[in-house]
Amino acid sequence: MSNGAETVLQFKGRMITVTILRLLAPGPEAVAAALDERFRDAPGLLSGLPTVLDLEALGEAPSGLDLKALQDLLRARGVPLIGLRDSGEAVRRLAAVGGLPVLKLDGGREVPRQESGSAARTASQAPTGSSQTLVVTQPVRSGQQVYARGGDLVLTAAVSAGAEVLADGHIHAYGPLRGRAMAGVVGDTGARIFCRRLDCEMVAIAGRYRLSEQITDAEREGPVQVRLEGDSLVIERL
Amino acid sequence: MAKIVVVTSGKGGVGKTTTSAAISTGLARAGHRTAVVDFDVGLRNLDLIMGVERRVVYDFVNVINGDANLKQTLIRDKRVDGLYILPASQTRDKDALTTEGVERVLNELSEDFDYIICDSPAGIERGALMAAYFADEAIVVTNPEVSSVRDSDRILGILSSKTRHAEQGNGPIPGRLLLTRYSPERVARGEMLSVEDVQEILAVDLLGVIPESRAVLNASNAGTPVILDEDSDAGQAYADAAARFLGEEREHRFLDVPRKGLFGRLFGS
Ligand SMILES: Nc1ncnc2c1ncn2[C@@H]1O[C@H](COP(=O)(O)OP(=O)(O)OP(=O)(O)O)[C@@H](O)[C@H]1O
Ligand SMILES: [Mg+2]
Numbered sequence: 001m002s003n004g005a006e007t008v009l010q011f012k013g014r015m016i017t018v019t020i021l022r023l024l025a026p027g028p029e030a031v032a033a034a035l036d037e038r039f040r041d042a043p044g045l046l047s048g049l050p051t052v053l054d055l056e057a058l059g060e061a062p063s064g065l066d067l068k069a070l071q072d073l074l075r076a077r078g079v080p081l082i083g084l085r086d087s088g089e090a091v092r093r094l095a096a097v098g099g100l101p102v103l104k105l106d107g108g109r110e111v112p113r114q115e116s117g118s119a120a121r122t123a124s125q126a127p128t129g130s131s132q133t134l135v136v137t138q139p140v141r142s143g144q145q146v147y148a149r150g151g152d153l154v155l156t157a158a159v160s161a162g163a164e165v166l167a168d169g170h171i172h173a174y175g176p177l178r179g180r181a182m183a184g185v186v187g188d189t190g191a192r193i194f195c196r197r198l199d200c201e202m203v204a205i206a207g208r209y210r211l212s213e214q215i216t217d218a219e220r221e222g223p224v225q226v227r228l229e230g231d232s233l234v235i236e237r238l
Numbered sequence: 239m240a241k242i243v244v245v246t247s248g249k250g251g252v253g254k255t256t257t258s259a260a261i262s263t264g265l266a267r268a269g270h271r272t273a274v275v276d277f278d279v280g281l282r283n284l285d286l287i288m289g290v291e292r293r294v295v296y297d298f299v300n301v302i303n304g305d306a307n308l309k310q311t312l313i314r315d316k317r318v319d320g321l322y323i324l325p326a327s328q329t330r331d332k333d334a335l336t337t338e339g340v341e342r343v344l345n346e347l348s349e350d351f352d353y354i355i356c357d358s359p360a361g362i363e364r365g366a367l368m369a370a371y372f373a374d375e376a377i378v379v380t381n382p383e384v385s386s387v388r389d390s391d392r393i394l395g396i397l398s399s400k401t402r403h404a405e406q407g408n409g410p411i412p413g414r415l416l417l418t419r420y421s422p423e424r425v426a427r428g429e430m431l432s433v434e435d436v437q438e439i440l441a442v443d444l445l446g447v448i449p450e451s452r453a454v455l456n457a458s459n460a461g462t463p464v465i466l467d468e469d470s471d472a473g474q475a476y477a478d479a480a481a482r483f484l485g486e487e488r489e490h491r492f493l494d495v496p497r498k499g500l501f502g503r504l505f506g507s
């Protein structure tokens with residue numbers, strides 16, 4: 001056996017959810033102020049979620065944009081910037097200078113994040129007591145997203161198809177779970193998803209996912225839990 | 239102070255304008271002063287369905303721009319007392335509806351009316367958001383098919399945060415479901431979702447179920463809100479819905495394949 005590349009490296013493909021931050025004005029001060037205002041309403045909205053900057057709305061302005069300042073102010077707010085959305089030559093130049101990758105993001109599905117931001121403000125979704133658990137009693141509807149940062153997510157109403165629920169910890173769903181459910185989103189491989197019936201469009205734990213079509217009818221019948229065993233997702237009846 | 243009600247759906251062509259005309263007529267007929275406002279700027283339709291298209295002089299955008307006052311612009315319905323129509327503009331673009339302008343007009347209407355029914359344009363863009371923003375309550379119009387239900391779900395989510403009511407920290411506005419173009423035969427054949435299916439997905443109160451009916455097309459051709467066609471199934475179903483809207487309890491009708499008669503009652507009995 002030769003000491004080939006495969007003993008040193010392994011290549012694997014994986015899909016991740018990214019936040020796209022669309023910049024509508026170039027000034028770092030204005031961006032910082034707007035972000036702070038957003039975070040006041042919805043703390044943790046973007047924290048820890050890989051974020052791609054979209055500068056398309058700025059037209060030709062990107063060349064004059066202070067990317068370094070933007071990167072710094074995002075980092076200071078816990079938002080990891082992983083690249084720029086490829087929207088033309090000016091952006092590619094800017095990325096090259098700043099040492100950031102450009103990402104083609106066409107063909108994906110976009111889910112507005114700000115709606116969950118305002119939803120996260122309602123009293124029913126406030127973290128309970130001093131624990132990090134987020135309890136959501138309102139339905140999470142198509143196009144909405146709820147993220148329990150730093151803890152578990154408890155859902156007592158339905159999660160619709162086209163909705164997205166995320167938690168750094170476990171997800172407990174007591175109503176129908178029809179959307180996308182992602183537990184352990186910052187890498188906790190011990191996170192689990194518990195539900196009464198697995199009707200999800202997608203389930204994921206720490207980035208390992210299964211799509212609806214990869215879930216058998218028998219596996220859907222609940223109550224079930226989803227957990228990681230090594231590198232594979234296990235769906236089992238409770 | 240008027241109660242402001244948005245009639246919305248997400249998906250287009252599901253029956254919002256038909257519903258706005260019928261419900262506003264039903265409320266006025268029950269003795270409540272009601273204004274029905276067409277928010278579908280550029281595609282005005284409500285005036286046709288209400289049969290007042292030849293009496294439009296000024297429109298919503300004129301009032302917002304100060305070219306005309308409400309008194310000059312509101313069209314009084316000749317059939318039902320206390321019912322007024324605020325038509326949309328055919329020619330302007332949607333940006334003419336500014337938040338401040340809409341608020342001013344709704345405030346002024348509020349002083350004089352019990353109910354303001356806002357007929358929303360389709361979609362989830364600015365026009366639809368504007369129609370919903372000042373609402374106290376929503377009627378979500380849905381057809382029994384997957385794409386319409388999905389869009390209604392989406393609209394319900396948006397309504398939970400994007401209204402003045404929600405932004406002031408008062409939580410989501412109450413929303414009720416009006417399932418229209420319901421065809422029990424097609425449900426029985428499995429071609430359409432049933433009332434139960436739709437309710438299970440959307441999980442909101444059911445205001446009514448309006449059957450698929452020729453009477454709706456006839457009524458709109460005649461420029462008469464279908465609720466005034468009291469012999470028709472759709473007219474009666476809208477009358478029930480308007481009564482429920484006002485707090486009356488009424489059994490849901492027209493849910494079964496006709497002629498199954500006594501045994502067919504699936505619901506509400
Ligand atoms: N119960 C019904 N039975 C049969 N046809 C109906 C029914 N309700 C609505 N329609 C028909 O569906 C079409 C669309 O109705 P309407 O204009 O009220 O929908 P809308 O939601 O306001 O549309 P838009 O999104 O374009 O504003 C019309 O042709 C109308 O006659
Ligand atoms: Mg319409």
